[in-house]
Amino acid sequence: MRYGHSVAAVRRAEGALMARVAEGALMQRAAAGLAAVGADLLGRVYGARVVVLAGSGANGGDALFAAARLLRRGASGTAVLLSPERAHAEGLAAFRAAGGRVTGAEGGPAAIARADLVLDGITGIGGKGGLRPEAEPLAEAAHEARAAVVAVDLPSGVDADTGEVQGAAVRADATVTFGTYKPGLLVDPAAEHAGALRLVEIGLDPAELGPPELEALQHADVAALLPRPTGESDKYRRGVVGVVAGSERYPGAAVLAVSSAVRGGAGAVRYVGPGGTAVLAQHPETLVSDGSPRGAGRVQAWVVGPGLGDDARARTAVEEVLQAPVPALVDADGLRLLSPEAVRRREAPTLLTPHAGEAAALLGWSREDVEAGRLRAVRELAARFGATVLLKGSTTLVADPDPAVPVRANPTGTSWLATAGSGDVLSGLAGSLLAAGLPARDAGSTAAYLHGIAARLSTPPLTAPDLAAALPAAWQNVSGGA
């Protein structure tokens, strides 16, 4: 698991640690880790040209000390100081002593254009708002240069706690972060600025850090969560998932949601709706009925919404699913038809799976506001509906209704997932995991993880059926065949 802690938690743990170690020791640990990543990216340090973008805080200090280490191994270097009179004094002295040159912001773009490596030490967790105007041309030049850009702790200009980006921010190829991940590194739009993530341990005490704001599953976490049949299992004990999807107008959504539900860990899939013939043609193992959910027989979880349309039948289906005493996933058209009150009244878990546009409609926000403030949006939805909410996107987020429970951010997303029917595949899969007994946050985050891996294993440009077909391979890839 990767954990993302708030700036307040990092400051608290840093304060406790600083009281126990020699002054400057933490910065040296950070600089050593940063220099090692820089050396890795350069391949050959001797003769390489390193540029440091140094703000006035400790973030600039880290970058200057790291550059000094590279200079001592034969690199040449220029520090671009954003406020020359307030640069980190010890870092600057070490950099100069190692032979580094110094310039003001105006000399930055020319130096960056010739660089092999740019260390972005403008701001770290002390940064407020986007980049200031004097730093913007430097971020721009770094983005355009051929140099590898390494962000120190965070890409400067992104919000560490929320992942929001107000105005300009540095775009890095890699980010070396210290002690713990920050939520912003795992949530878009900031995550898009961070590139590959590297964590450098500096000795922060987990007890001082406290619970994380955010978590990102890794392979081993997902492998441990995936349901596995035992000797005692039969199809009913493994869970039956009911899928209410598709309509005369959109029969394809039914087939897609079922195609992932049958591959999602439940023992059987019950399909309810007018698409039974199309579903059976693709998945003869499905139990089909064209009545309404209430009369369809027992299930351990319902999925309602993909391609459902909005006629009277669709409305009744959503109502009946929300009245059922089993976990329910509501997606797509189901989100337009649900009554918030009916969701709040439920005792069994509810998982809502909106994309940004649907989330905006549910919240009464603009789509742009949801996209810019994804963490805020998903938490707000979970609180308002008293439900688990999966907000789709390149970093899909899953929030529990209890605000003390960390939000899960999915690290496996890819832009190839932005394809028609991809959401239907995700709902069938997550519903199947719910029926197999996973709690809603685990079902949603595990489904998002596998969905992303399936996309990565498929040959682009991928289609939704490819994605469903790749789920067994994704499952194997994550669980190592176990």
Ligand SMILES: NC(=O)C1=CN([C@@H]2O[C@H](COP(=O)(O)OP(=O)(O)OC[C@H]3O[C@@H](n4cnc5c(N)ncnc54)[C@H](OP(=O)(O)O)[C@@H]3O)[C@@H](O)[C@H]2O)[C@@H](O)CC1
């Ligand atoms: N956590 C740990 O254990 C360890 C942390 N370490 C490191 O310390 C870093 C935090 O350092 P920090 O607290 O000195 O703040 P930092 O991020 O350098 O920036 C503050 C300066 O930036 C300025 N500034 C603000 N906003 C701005 C903007 N939008 N655009 C431009 N400038 C802006 C502001 O200046 P002012 O407002 O005074 O002009 C202020 O002086 C942390 O990220 C990590 O790298 C490591 O050394 C090892 C141990």
Ligand SMILES: [K+]
């Ligand atoms: K930075």
